[in-house]
Amino acid sequence: MARARTGDKDSKLVEAAISLFLERGVRGTTMQHIARRAGVAVGTVYLYYKDKGAIVRRVAFAFAEQHDAFAEGVLGTRRGPRRKLLDYILGFYDMWVPFGQNDQGAVELADAVLTHAPETPGIAQQKFLDTVAAILQEGKEGDWKVGNPQVEARWIALSTTAFFPLAGTPSEHPLRQSLGREELEGLLKWMLDKVEN
Amino acid sequence: MARARTGDKDSKLVEAAISLFLERGVRGTTMQHIARRAGVAVGTVYLYYKDKGAIVRRVAFAFAEQHDAFAEGVLGTRRGPRRKLLDYILGFYDMWVPFGQNDQGAVELADAVLTHAPETPGIAQQKFLDTVAAILQEGKEGDWKVGNPQVEARWIALSTTAFFPLAGTPSEHPLRQSLGREELEGLLKWMLDKVEN
Incomplete structure (x- = not known):
């Protein structure tokens, strides 16, 4: 992982690995598959990654980087805090959808991430909390009914937890029939209506 | 199930069945075990229930009755709506805790309930919605910031969904480390602070 990289080839490998992991599962994906999909020689893959575990780890951190960039992007816009939230x-x-699917590929990828990059779910959670807290702080500087943004970000995280299942969670939960994007949007708007003065 | 029952013996059988199902699993529990635990002859069990599936069904409806009685009890008190909620x-x-455990007994019981009394989770959900809506209506008649109690009860249900896992849901979800009673209480108080004027 410490080796110098040409960013372009590396991101091709990461992309190839993600799509293959989701399609065939981590177990069903070989270094050869990844090389072929990325259009490089298999020796090149080994130049970057010593084994599949290292690629899984890189994929998990690529997700964290993507999350970071997305969060900074939203915070940097001129939209109001309601729109930002x-x-x-x-x-x-x-972004989370592929990690919450219940097909075999997603389940294996989630397991592999927990094995090879066990710190990354915590990183995602902290980023979520920090980003929501920053938006609440902005609202508070307007006329939002917000006390402690850090604390209240945690309540928002808890109340939306069920919308971010980890792959492998049974999808047949009869009490969760309609946990889709529209419900999440409705829930957030309801909360915002309570928080805004 | 249509046979006349002496309530007392039946409730002993139901209690015996619930404790055995949770301890030994549904598969590991026989009609003989239930008879012995309830202190009746096995023939008596068959007088009430044709098979184990019928007992599972009765157990599920016993839970629904307990839920009904509890909800009516809370609604009937003189406490204010905040306390009621x-x-x-x-x-x-x-009440839900035994159904959300991840030990084998709870997982088998949840599966058996979905097979033999598939309508009961929906009954629990509807009762939850109706009870929360009734409390929100009460708050609205005071000075709560509530529009449509039925609609808003649904947002409260969705935002607390993760606290009511069905047995078999992986408990190791790293993003759900602390989904306990205290967190639920904190979340509800936060919502109430927003809803109350």
Whole structure:
């Protein structure tokens, strides 16, 4: 992982690995598959990554980087805090979707991430909390009914937890029939209506 | 199920069945075990229930009756709506705990309920919505910031969904480390602070 990289080839490998992991599962994907999909020699893959575990780890951190860039992007716009909160949480929902699917590929990828990059779910959670807190702080500087943004970000995280299932969670939960994007948007708007004065 | 029952013996059988199902699993529990635990002859069990599936069904409906009685009890008190909402949802959490455990007994019981009494999770959900809506209506008649109690009850249900897992849901979800009773209470109080004027 410490080796110098040409960013372009590396991001091709990461992209190839993600799509293959989701399609065939981590177990069903070989270094050869990844090389072929990325259009490089298999020796090149080994130049970057010593084994599949290292690629899984890189994929997990690539997700974290993507999340960071997305969060900074939302925070950097001139939109008001209501729009920012909706854009950020709904955008994170969209990013999370592949990790919440119940097909074999997603389940294996989630397991592999927990094994090879066990710190990354915590990183995602902290980024979520920090981003929501920053937006609440902005609202508070306007006329939002917000006390402690850090604390209240945590309540928003808890109340939306069910919308971010980890792959492998049974999808047949009869009490969760309609946990889709529209419900998440409705829930957020309801909360915002209470928070805004 | 249509046979006349002496309520007392039946409730002993139901209690015996619930404790055995949770301890040994549904598969590991026989009609003989239930008879012995309830202190009746096995022939008596068959007088009430044709098979184990019928007992599972009865257990599921016993839970629904207990939920009904509890909800009516909370609604019937003289407490204010804030106290009622906390008492009701936290009490329902306490009632739900055995169904959300990840030990084998709870997982088998949840599966068996979905097979033999598939309508009961929907009954629990509707009761939850109706009870929360009734409490919100009460708050609205005071000075709560509530528009449509039925609609808003649904947002409260969705935002607390993750606290009511069905047995078999992986408990190791790294993003859900602390989904306990205290967090639920904190979340509800935060919502109430926003809803109250």
